Amino acid sequence: MRRRDFLWLTGAGALACTVACDATATPGPSPGDDPAPDGGGANVPVDTNSAVDACAQAVVKMHDTYAQALYLDGTYGPLTGVVEVAYVSTGAAITLDFWHGHGGQQHRFTLEASHFEALKQGQRVTVGTTTVDGHEHTLFVDPLDEAYRVPGAPDVDVALGTCQETP
DSSP states (O other), rough: OHHHHHHHHHHHHHHHHHHHHHHHOOOOOOOOOOOOTOOOOOOOOOGGGGGGOOOOOOOOEEEEEEEEEEETTTTEEEEEEOOEEEEEEEHOOEEEEEEETOOOOOOOEEEEEHHHHHHTTTTEEEBBOBBBBOOOOOEESSOOOOOBBBBBBOOOEEEOSOOOOOO
C-alpha cells in the first residue's frame, strides 16, 4: 500500500469514526419536543438500538507469519520465529528467539509497537538481532507474502485503530 493511500484511508476512517461517535453521543429530541421554532416541524424519535455501531473499527485480515532470516550477501536464511496475530493485536513489544545461537546463548530480536503498526498496514518490517559471539543477524517479517504464512494459520481480523465514544 502506498503512503498516500494509507494516509487517505487513515484520515477518512478517523473522520468517519469521529462524526459517527459524535452523532451517537448526542441525544436526539425527546418525544413531544418541537425542534422547529415556528412549531411547524415534526418530531421523529430516533431508535439508537437499530443504528450500526458508530465506533466499529476498520480491520485487516492477518495470519501467523514466519520471520525470514537474511544472510549478509542478500540471500535468505532459514525461517525464524513465528509472529503471531495476537502479538500484532496487542501491540506491545515482544522479544523472540532467532533460529540459532552460540554456546547456549540465543540470538534474539524485538518487535516494537511501531513494527506492529507497519505490519497492519501490509508493510514489510526489518529488524536486527542481538549480538552473540561477536555478530548479529538481520531478518524481516512480510505480512502479505503467503510464502511466510504459518501452515494452517487462519485469517484473523485485526483492528487498525481505536474509536472512543464520547460520554
